[in-house]
Amino acid sequence: MPDGQDGAKLDGHHATYLETAVALINTLTGEHVHGRPKPPLGGHDLVRAAAAALARAGPGNGRVDLLAAERLRDVASRLREIIVALSRNEHDDAAGLLNRMLADSRARPYLHRHGDRSWHLRFHSPEADLVQRCAAGLAVSVAAALGEHIPHRVGLCAAPRCDQVYLDASQAQIKRFCGLACQNRVKAAAYRARVRRSGP
Ligand SMILES: [Zn+2]
Known part of the structure; x- marks a missing residue:
């Protein structure tokens, strides 16, 4: 996870975790993408996809093996459940799911420094393994977005037959x-429907 990041740039730190959350959810979970069915990943493909999604958060995230990839997919599934609840405006459900995820990941803030670099805030316990570190950081950043502490929103694609999620950092x-x-795709379908309605 974004180890080398400067703790002062809290917004950048959260943004990195949210981008990682989106990458994990989109690569490891979901049944449709851009109108087409999405076959589930397994074995080496799953490991490669999980490692690639994690690499977005920066180097030094440790090696991903099959067990770690499967646990990361569980983390991604839980995050997806939260984003789906948010997209339905079920904020109480989303908050409940997030609180459970924060508890399960044993997220706890502590200050850390590399050598003589400045201190920065981490959200996972020092003993946590790769997946726990990841789950704690992701849960904290999604919670910060839900609690409106950072101006980011994670949404679910509104197009039919697509369950990809996206990060909206626009004002x-x-x-x-x-x-x-x-x-x-949605624009073209709306155009075709208009043409059909005004047709002969
Ligand atoms: Zn889409």
Whole structure:
């Protein structure tokens, strides 16, 4: 996880964790992407995907083996459940799920420093393994976004047959789709429906 980050840049730290959360959810979970079915990953593919998603948070995250990849997929599934609850405006459910995740990951803040670098805040216990570190950091950052301590929103793509999630850091927070592929797909479908209605 973002070990080398400067603790003063709290927003950047949370943003990195949220980007990692989105990458883990999108690569390790979900049944549809951009209108097409998404086959579940297993074995080496699962390990590679989990390692690639974690690499977004920076180097030095330790090696991912199959057991770690499977545990990371469980973490991603729990995060997805939270994002789905949020997308339905079920904030009480999302907060309950997050509180359970914070407790299970044994997240606890402590100050850490590398050599003579400045102190920075970490959210996992010093004894935590790779997956626990990851779960604690992700849960804290999603909780900070839910609690409106940071101006980021994680949303679920509104296009049909797509369950990718996205990070919306814009001020207006009006993002609805995971990307241009889905936005254009929905626009094209709406256009076709209009043409059909006004047709002969
Ligand atoms: Zn989408």
